[in-house]
Amino acid sequence: MNFDFNAVIQAIPYLFGTGMTFTLTLTLAAASMGLVLGTLLAVMRLSPYRLVSVPAGIYVNTLRSIPLLLVIFWFYFLMPYIGAWVTGASRPINIGAYKSAIITFTLFEAAYFCEIMRAGIQSVSRGQMAAGLAIGLTYRQAMQSIILPQAVRNMLPSLVTRVIILFQDTSLVYVLSLTDFLGAGAKIGQRDGRLVELYLFVALVYWVICFSASRVVKFLERRTRVAR
Amino acid sequence: MIEFNNVSKWYGEFQVLDNCTTHVSKGEVVVVCGPSGSGKSTLIKTVNALEPFEKGTVWVNGISVGDAKTDLPKLRARAGMVFQHFELFPHLSVTENLCMGQIKVLKRNPEEAKAKAHALLDRVGLLAHKDKHPGMLSGGQQQRVAIARALSMDPMVMLFDEPTSALDPEMVNEVLDVMSDLAREGMTMMVVTHEMGFARRVADRVIFMDGGKIIEDCATSEFFDNADARSERTRLFLSKILQH
Numbered sequence: 001m002n003f004d005f006n007a008v009i010q011a012i013p014y015l016f017g018t019g020m021t022f023t024l025t026l027t028l029a030a031a032s033m034g035l036v037l038g039t040l041l042a043v044m045r046l047s048p049y050r051l052v053s054v055p056a057g058i059y060v061n062t063l064r065s066i067p068l069l070l071v072i073f074w075f076y077f078l079m080p081y082i083g084a085w086v087t088g089a090s091r092p093i094n095i096g097a098y099k100s101a102i103i104t105f106t107l108f109e110a111a112y113f114c115e116i117m118r119a120g121i122q123s124v125s126r127g128q129m130a131a132g133l134a135i136g137l138t139y140r141q142a143m144q145s146i147i148l149p150q151a152v153r154n155m156l157p158s159l160v161t162r163v164i165i166l167f168q169d170t171s172l173v174y175v176l177s178l179t180d181f182l183g184a185g186a187k188i189g190q191r192d193g194r195l196v197e198l199y200l201f202v203a204l205v206y207w208v209i210c211f212s213a214s215r216v217v218k219f220l221e222r223r224t225r226v227a228r
Numbered sequence: 229m230i231e232f233n234n235v236s237k238w239y240g241e242f243q244v245l246d247n248c249t250t251h252v253s254k255g256e257v258v259v260v261c262g263p264s265g266s267g268k269s270t271l272i273k274t275v276n277a278l279e280p281f282e283k284g285t286v287w288v289n290g291i292s293v294g295d296a297k298t299d300l301p302k303l304r305a306r307a308g309m310v311f312q313h314f315e316l317f318p319h320l321s322v323t324e325n326l327c328m329g330q331i332k333v334l335k336r337n338p339e340e341a342k343a344k345a346h347a348l349l350d351r352v353g354l355l356a357h358k359d360k361h362p363g364m365l366s367g368g369q370q371q372r373v374a375i376a377r378a379l380s381m382d383p384m385v386m387l388f389d390e391p392t393s394a395l396d397p398e399m400v401n402e403v404l405d406v407m408s409d410l411a412r413e414g415m416t417m418m419v420v421t422h423e424m425g426f427a428r429r430v431a432d433r434v435i436f437m438d439g440g441k442i443i444e445d446c447a448t449s450e451f452f453d454n455a456d457a458r459s460e461r462t463r464l465f466l467s468k469i470l471q472h
């Protein structure tokens with residue numbers, strides 16, 4: 001076999017400028033919005049009111065039992081109709097593959113972040129809530145300023161681990177014909193007949209990023225253990 | 229200042245508080261003691277509504293705690309509470325611990341809150357530690373910060389739930405000293421503690437609880453010096469606790 005790594009070098013501007021930019025945008029958007037939504041779901045799941053906790057539980061368990069690929073696929077086709085129903089429009093609203101992907105990943109990740117944050121909230125001692133209420137904070141203020149910051153801190157390793165998985169999962173957007181990092185590599189590889197080189201390079205980049213991130217997780221784990 | 233009228237509370241079948249009636253007057257220091265599980269914590273936590281109750285009424289400065297219309301955050305802001313395990317906020321600095329309630333609840337501006345925080349830290353002898361996180365302080369220091377945090381809200385009454393029982397023996401006195409000073413300045417206090425020396429020196433009245441009932445409720449000297457008038461259970465408890 002003759003490798004031609006020139007093909008890779010020439011592809012770098014496209015791979016990173018288009019592919020990786022998309023992958024990172026999707027990862028960061030879904031991670032940040034998913035964390036907010038997931039935290040909200042976690043607080044709901046821990047509510048003593050069944051009317052609040054049960055729907056949140058159903059949402060989380062449903063999304064966690066469907067493969068992501070199916071969620072992406074179904075959501076893309078259903079979204080226009082849901083959009084029309086919400087806004088009361090008479091025709092399906094087409095929001096496009098890009099927005100659909102961001103919304104889907106956000107909704108999907110929220111389910112996983114919810115479970116991490118739920119464990120995080122439960123890891124904070126009950127006395128902390130009592131102390132917050134005792135100085136006159138409302139339940140909501142105590143949650144926001146006292147419980148959640150500690151929950152996030154305690155769960156930082158798990159949260160980062162989940163973001164690494166999300167980062168890898170974003171490559172599934174190929175079903176929507178979107179071009180992420182992997183997709184960009186595949187495109188160029190097919191065009192130039194250099195699939196092997198490009199796939200090797202793409203794999204290497206994924207590996208470097210994920211491995212570095214996992215070292216960060218190790219570091220965070222050690223730090224949280226010391227802090228407690 | 230605080231009035232308990234026939235307060236009862238149940239956990240399912242189990243009755244934690246059984247018809248408790250007593251009061252704490254303005255400027256009075258009342259010590260609550262009794263065996264483990266007798267309902268002491270539950271009783272003082274009804275004052276700031278951390279423990280709801282099923283029957284009876286609790287009045288704090290003319291406000292009914294159990295009333296659904298009562299603004300609980302407002303009530304709690306005026307009743308300082310000190311916990312057995314300090315419950316400082318570990319993700320915040322000592323100063324931030326003292327500013328949280330002032331800013332979020334009393335709406336003081338951050339400068340004013342900080343000045344007040346530092347004055348209080350100075351008062352409990354911990355100004356040098358103002359920028360540290362609670363985890364870096366000893367138990368005794370943490371509990372003094374917790375007292376300062378409660379004081380930052382200008383409370384009209386202070387509630388203490390076994391403030392020294394999680395401390396190493398050599399740190400107990402630094403906390404009791406701060407509490408004694410507070411009492412001398414006329415603070416209304418309700419203190420759950422087994423420190424009988426403190427009770428004898430500082431308390432105006434002593435309440436003894438057992439099985440959710442208030443068994444004794446009398447002046448400090450009467451409680452300690454007139455053993456014959458005490459119930460069997462009280463004498464047994466006192467003999468156990470005063471042994472060491």
Ligand SMILES: Nc1ncnc2c1ncn2[C@@H]1O[C@H](COP(=O)(O)OP(=O)(O)OP(=O)(O)O)[C@@H](O)[C@H]1O
Pocket residue numbers: 239242244262263264265266267268269270271
């Ligand atoms: N959430 C709960 N569910 C059921 N029983 C409870 C609950 N909380 C407390 N109890 C029970 O209520 C009783 C009174 O508790 P409380 O904490 O008021 O006792 P205490 O006098 O403060 O004891 P200690 O000296 O151990 O702090 C105990 O027997 C305890 O087991």
Ligand SMILES: [Mg+2]
Pocket residue numbers: 268269270389390
């Ligand atoms: Mg107790």
